[in-house]
Amino acid sequence: MLIGVIADDFTGASDIANTLTKGLPGEGGLLTAQYMGVPRGAAQSDVEAGVVALTSRSIPADDAVVQSLEALKWLLAQGCRQIVFKYCSTFDSTPDGNIGPVAEALAKRLGVKGVVVCPAFPGAGRTIYQGHLFVRDRLLSESGMEKHPLTPMTDPDIRRWLTRQTTEPVGLAAMETVGQGSDALREALAQAGERGETLVVTDAISNSDLEVIGAACADAPLITGGSGVALALPANFIRRGEARGTENSFAGIEGAEAILAGSCSGATRRQIEVHAKTHPTLAIDVDAVMSGALTGEQVLSFIEENSGRAPLAYSSGDPVAVAAAQEKYGREAVAARLDTLFGETARVLVDRGTRRLVIAGGETSGAVVQALGLGALRVGPEIDPGVPILTNAEGTLALALKSGNFGSENFLAKALDAMAGR
Structure with a gap:
């Protein structure tokens, strides 16, 4: 190395x-x-x-x-x-x-x-x-x-x-x-x-x-x-002749797909707005999560019922609403509950056959990847500046871990297509 x-x-x-x-x-x-x-x-x-x-x-x-x-x-x-x-x-x-x-x-x-x-x-x-x-x-x-x-x-x-x-x-x-x-x-x-x-x-x-x-x-x-x-x-x-210079190759991974977004950045909120015009979306209400009214099983059901249609579940809100929730429940408590929700949802989805995952937000991505227990990931082609396709060692799972501020307006659907090699 x-x-x-x-x-x-x-x-x-x-x-x-x-x-x-x-x-x-x-x-x-x-x-x-x-x-x-x-x-x-x-x-x-x-x-x-x-x-x-x-x-x-x-x-x-x-x-x-x-x-x-x-x-x-x-x-x-x-x-x-x-x-x-x-x-x-x-x-x-x-x-x-x-x-x-x-x-x-x-x-x-x-x-x-x-x-x-x-x-x-x-x-x-x-x-x-x-x-x-x-x-x-x-x-x-x-x-x-x-x-x-x-x-x-x-x-x-x-x-x-x-x-x-x-x-x-x-x-x-x-x-x-x-x-x-x-x-x-x-x-x-x-x-x-x-x-x-x-x-x-x-x-x-x-x-x-x-x-x-x-x-x-x-x-x-x-x-x-x-x-x-x-x-x-x-x-x-x-x-200096110490490395050859590699060319990226990626054949694509087909299969069930899901998008999970926890970023509150302006770019991600705009991407959600664009995606929602033509794809099914589920807004995750923080109050409902904290009270137990919205469970991970409900999120899973929504995604699986809309398989093949690029379903998106998101907790992304405007800064004022986020600040209000943090004030009410505590910043750490809100973050921990949402991280657990997203991480467990992703783990069950993959266990049930999901093969393409787009995750928006640094903390959300961390929670998901840790829940999945993945080892080394190989780096594939770039979807948008700063966001590549990642694959597990077996080549059975494709991921896009998107920083909140990155990606074009149509990034969410575009990423799923790129993972399938389209």
Whole structure:
């Protein structure tokens, strides 16, 4: 294994696994596997990039550090030459963690400073300029992320946000440096390390900037960022003859299908609205779930009765309604009950023969994948930017784990068609 990734949620893991599998146009990517948590045994010998998916984004920072260091230990044991700490391209965190503490802990364990921090993903409209994160033409704090129910991002200045989370100085490699090319950026990162800056927020507004970052970090033991930061990393190994550059192939998996959505992002709510115009949908009312009036068996019955029609069950609501439910029952209680509902529903569906699953939302995806007890997943073709098809080792189950903000308006039906090879 050449590259090892520690991802702080399941959809983000799929996102960067997709990036590593694709690589740069014309050069190919790496044979990539995604693992649901830290594996107990060794990776298969042909895997060139391994992505360990954790559920560490919203847990206490100390616990996130412990989990991440455990993943690092396993990846190093597989021979990884480069580690990537992957977090969301909207830098989902709070002033108390978890991105800064985990990044610092990984850097300390690897003995490095001047480590890139770059959540940019231009293909999805996430860019960084002068250390400030934008979502398309809006600052992060004006993009809707300031209303996120778990990790409200109220400050777009990533350097300032990280300073609240970390113990050591945070640097900036601005566009003026990135625009001078990989040699200039490599030197700037080295100088930042000499100044004692462990983490360095690095500007990127286009894929060409990400290529500069990838070339500058060809020999870097540690990189942190969104999936975009990995865009050019496979090419470093391919050009040195250490990897062949793989081409993705996928024949498709037919069979019963289901869509489960727990994300409250604007993009997912719009996808639900579009899907509901032509497909059966079931709105999961939080009050009904918390009171026991709506059970998992009812959700299962709805999906199975509508098999073949791309049925969708969702708990996604507008931020005001979500906040009201959290205030009434408690944020953790609501999250735990919904996660259990979605996870158990997915497990029973697969046991009864469902072969294609689309899951929207990071926490929901984590709950589903853990309930299914899947091992290593192979990364198939991309459905939409940042969302690939994942298949189990037996090739009998196809999954799409979609971050809440990702995907085109017709993504839900489109994903099911892609899984069937259509």
